[in-house]
Amino acid sequence: MKHFRRGSKGFTLVEMLVVVAILGVLAAVAIPNVGKFIGKGKTEAYATELHDIQTAVTAMLSESTTATLVQPLANVTDMATVLTTDTTALKLSDYLTGLNGTSVKTPANYSFSATGTVTQTIP
Numbered sequence: 001m002k003h004f005r006r007g008s009k010g011f012t013l014v015e016m017l018v019v020v021a022i023l024g025v026l027a028a029v030a031i032p033n034v035g036k037f038i039g040k041g042k043t044e045a046y047a048t049e050l051h052d053i054q055t056a057v058t059a060m061l062s063e064s065t066t067a068t069l070v071q072p073l074a075n076v077t078d079m080a081t082v083l084t085t086d087t088t089a090l091k092l093s094d095y096l097t098g099l100n101g102t103s104v105k106t107p108a109n110y111s112f113s114a115t116g117t118v119t120q121t122i123p
Contacts, residue, residue, distance in 0.1 A: 046106055046120065049120075050108075050120045053079070053092075053096065056092055056095035056096045057082070057112065057116045057118055058116060059095050060084065061116045063090065066084060067116075068085045068115070069085070069112050069115075069116060070084070074109075074111040075111065076109065076110045076111065076112065077108075078102050078103055079091075079093040079102050079103070079104065080092070080093040080102040082112055107122075107123050108120050108122050108123070109121040109123075
């Protein structure tokens, strides 16, 4: 027994093959799931940004005396260009937090109706 213990200094080839096979199976299961999460994250980011913009438009129009937006507003990425028709126009960028300047974070474009309905166009 002592002879085997003294002479063994590493793993056998069979042990190494078993470890590599187990790692291969784990990688085969994990990689497709990571891809799903990445795709879902982009979809969720678009949905969240649309919800945030719609909520900000609703807040802006509730404080507005005219409750109307300047028309036409299509393919907008700069939220400072979205204004109300009040004497002193309200800017949508003042109602949004977390913007990089006044631009949206995703590459989506937004269209606004006079009544405040927001439509998102995803590239």
